Amino acid sequence: MARIALASGLQHALAPLTRADSQLTVWITGDRLLAGRFPTADFEFDFSAEVFASMGSLPAPPVAPRSLDTVVGRKTSNLVLRLLGRDTPYESWKALMIGALRQIEEARPGALEALEAYHPRSKRAVARRPEQLYENRKQVEHFSAELIPGWYVATNNSRTEVLKYLRKAGEGVGLVWGRDIDVVEAADAR
Structure with missing residues (x-):
């Protein structure tokens, strides 16, 4: 099953991580989107919330209220x-x-x-x-x-x-x- 996120949601989720670590890398393993210093994953992308969640090796990045441009959700209804x-x-x-x-x-x-x-x-x-x-x-x-x-x-x-x-x-x-x-x-x- 495909897991889909808006590009703007992914961009918003990555912003605080890249500000904290300019050497951050992102990769896909199986059906997981991971971030950290390859090959050590520190964050995993949560497609339902469109955020990176800490995997425990680093403190979670500071959280600012999300822009409504990134939270309108994927098309589910008319x-x-x-x-x-x-x-x-x-x-x-x-x-x-x-x-x-x-x-x-x-x-x-x-x-x-x-x-x-x-x-x-x-x-x-x-x-x-x-x-x-x-x-x-x-x-x-x-x-x-x-x-x-x-x-x-x-x-x-x-x-x-x-x-x-x-x-x-x-x-x-x-x-x-x-x-x-x-x-x-x-x-x-x-």
């Missing part, structure tokens, strides 16, 4: 956000989550604050600091990005979670799900 009479297409649930939250906040300021208060189980959809998103530090490092200045978004969400978060964000600022805001999947998007 989705349409319907917000206040305007349709916007998206190609993944991650891209939909990010784009929709930005649009809702722009249309009705205060949506992110309303959503921040919603905290089911072990994560929040949005927070003012990335460490407030997840209880698990590794998830913060791998699955968060700056949404807009001063706000961070959790990027590890299921279809069900994305729909729930968007509904909560909309309802928090008076939007009615199914009338003012809705998400339509490809077959229904006509």
Whole structure:
């Protein structure tokens, strides 16, 4: 089975490693993408998170919130956000989550604050600091990005979670799900 990553995601993941070690090499062994000083691998690329994870021989590189340009995900669906009479297409649930939250906040300021208060189980959809998103530090490092200045978004969400978060964000600022805001999947998007 092929494992695919966006080139921009790979570039973003390599940047802190190459700043720390200009002699860093990258190679493929079997189905693993490794980095370090060949033949000693210090990092392995995690295709699902599009980050290099430390293999234990070196401390993990410093983690900055990822640019949203690198976290929109690969194309997994044909989705349409319907917000206040305007349709916007998206190609993944991650891209939909990010784009929709930005649009809702722009249309009705205060949506992110309303959503921040919603905290089911072990994560929040949005927070003012990335460490407030997840209880698990590794998830913060791998699955968060700056949404807009001063706000961070959790990027590890299921279809069900994305729909729930968007509904909560909309309802928090008076939007009615199914009338003012809705998400339509490809077959229904006509």
